[in-house]
Amino acid sequence: MTEITRHHTATRMSQIIEHGDTIYLAGQVGTAGAPVARQTQDCLDKIDALLAEVGSDKTRILQTTIWLADMKNFAEMNAVWDAWVPEGHAPARACGEAKLATPEYLVEFLVVAAR
Amino acid sequence: MTEITRHHTATRMSQIIEHGDTIYLAGQVGTAGAPVARQTQDCLDKIDALLAEVGSDKTRILQTTIWLADMKNFAEMNAVWDAWVPEGHAPARACGEAKLATPEYLVEFLVVAAR
Amino acid sequence: MTEITRHHTATRMSQIIEHGDTIYLAGQVGTAGAPVARQTQDCLDKIDALLAEVGSDKTRILQTTIWLADMKNFAEMNAVWDAWVPEGHAPARACGEAKLATPEYLVEFLVVAAR
Numbered sequence: 001m002t003e004i005t006r007h008h009t010a011t012r013m014s015q016i017i018e019h020g021d022t023i024y025l026a027g028q029v030g031t032a033g034a035p036v037a038r039q040t041q042d043c044l045d046k047i048d049a050l051l052a053e054v055g056s057d058k059t060r061i062l063q064t065t066i067w068l069a070d071m072k073n074f075a076e077m078n079a080v081w082d083a084w085v086p087e088g089h090a091p092a093r094a095c096g097e098a099k100l101a102t103p104e105y106l107v108e109f110l111v112v113a114a115r
Numbered sequence: 116m117t118e119i120t121r122h123h124t125a126t127r128m129s130q131i132i133e134h135g136d137t138i139y140l141a142g143q144v145g146t147a148g149a150p151v152a153r154q155t156q157d158c159l160d161k162i163d164a165l166l167a168e169v170g171s172d173k174t175r176i177l178q179t180t181i182w183l184a185d186m187k188n189f190a191e192m193n194a195v196w197d198a199w200v201p202e203g204h205a206p207a208r209a210c211g212e213a214k215l216a217t218p219e220y221l222v223e224f225l226v227v228a229a230r
Numbered sequence: 231m232t233e234i235t236r237h238h239t240a241t242r243m244s245q246i247i248e249h250g251d252t253i254y255l256a257g258q259v260g261t262a263g264a265p266v267a268r269q270t271q272d273c274l275d276k277i278d279a280l281l282a283e284v285g286s287d288k289t290r291i292l293q294t295t296i297w298l299a300d301m302k303n304f305a306e307m308n309a310v311w312d313a314w315v316p317e318g319h320a321p322a323r324a325c326g327e328a329k330l331a332t333p334e335y336l337v338e339f340l341v342v343a344a345r
Contacts, residue, residue, distance in 0.1 A: 001136065001229075001230055006203075006204070009203060009204075009205050011200065012193065012197055012208065013205045013206065013208035014205045014206060014207055014208075015207070017178065017206060017207045019136070021249070022249070022252075024177050024206070026207045027209025027210070062234065062249050062252075063247065063254040065340070067209075067328075071331065074331055082242055085242065087241075088239060089239075090236070090239050090242060090243045090244045091247060091254070092244055092245070092247045092254040092255055092257075093242065093243035093256055093257065094257025094340050095331060096257075096328030096329065096330060097330070098211030098213055098328055099186050099211065100186070100211060101186065102186075108211065112178075114231075117251040117344060119290060119292065119344055121318075121319070121320070125320060127311065127323065128294075128320045128321065128323035129320045129322055132292050132322045134251070134344050137252075139292050139322040140322055141322045141324060142322075142325070213327050214301050214327035215301070216301065223326065225324045
């Protein structure tokens with residue numbers, strides 16, 4: 001039985017879960033109503049900050065699942081993503097269209113990383 | 116090579132997969148055609164039962180991905196979820212809109228937990 | 231800190247990530263514009279090939295998340311899936327509707343497997 005460590009735990013979710021060498025982040029969203037490039041950068045900034053809290057970083061992401069509220073924003077989101085991913089350290093990735101909690105959210109990132 | 120243990124294995128899927136200290140559940144749905152609150156409770160009851168079979172429980176969920184067939188049901192689903200999550204033990208969570216296998220299913224829960 | 235090994239790493243994603251005994255594959259799609267049965271078989275063939283590269287195979291899949299661009303293709307996709315899954319080794323599975331990177335893609339498979 002491996003210990004589970006939680007960070008930023010509220011009623012509904014924890015922002016970070018550590019289990020052994022694996023880290024699970026809650027789905028990250030950006031500034032509601034902002035353009036998709038800005039929302040993408042917001043998400044990636046939050047991922048950087050959360051991973052830093054547990055001694056990890058973007059070179060150690062294992063899997064990223066991206067939900068785009070409208071696939072027409074695929075290229076704009078990708079431009080921000082491609083610039084952010086460290087060369088040689090891209091994770092397994094998938095991107096599908098899913099409407100999010102409110103129409104003001106255009107993109108959400110689900111991340112599994114390693115310590 | 117860590118052993119994989121499967122439970123309730125049919126042609127299409129297993130309801131529970133154990134691998135090391137990590138447990139993967141098949142996507143759980145509720146009573147087709149029932150209101151979303153009832154379907155949500157059905158899913159959570161099934162998760163409780165499946166985790167109990169492998170010596171885990173809802174205090175040890177790592178990641179939950181929720182698919183809602185229509186995001187208009189977000190608040191109703193959340194009310195049931197929030198009441199069910201044990202205080203201080205909320206998992207990493209994400210919720211997006213996705214139509215499900217049949218229109219009678221309104222919500223589906225994907226769970227990764229720890230032993 | 232467990233080592234991460236990446237295969238087929240491009241700017242945007244790696245096709246395979248190995249972390250301890252767990253393998254994460256990038257979302258797999260088939261031949262754009264082909265019928266759903268063919269696209270499904272393409273995805274499963276790619277999964278076979280990728281898992282073989284890291285000494286795993288379809289008897290060791292832990293979790294599969296399937297995105298169908300249109301749930302009307304559920305039965306056709308399932309027929310190919312059911313024929314491919316090795317008896318007694320079905321993974322945890324979930325299938326939801328999500329439009330994909332382009333309208334020519336009808337199905338995408340997200341796979342987590344064990345070494």
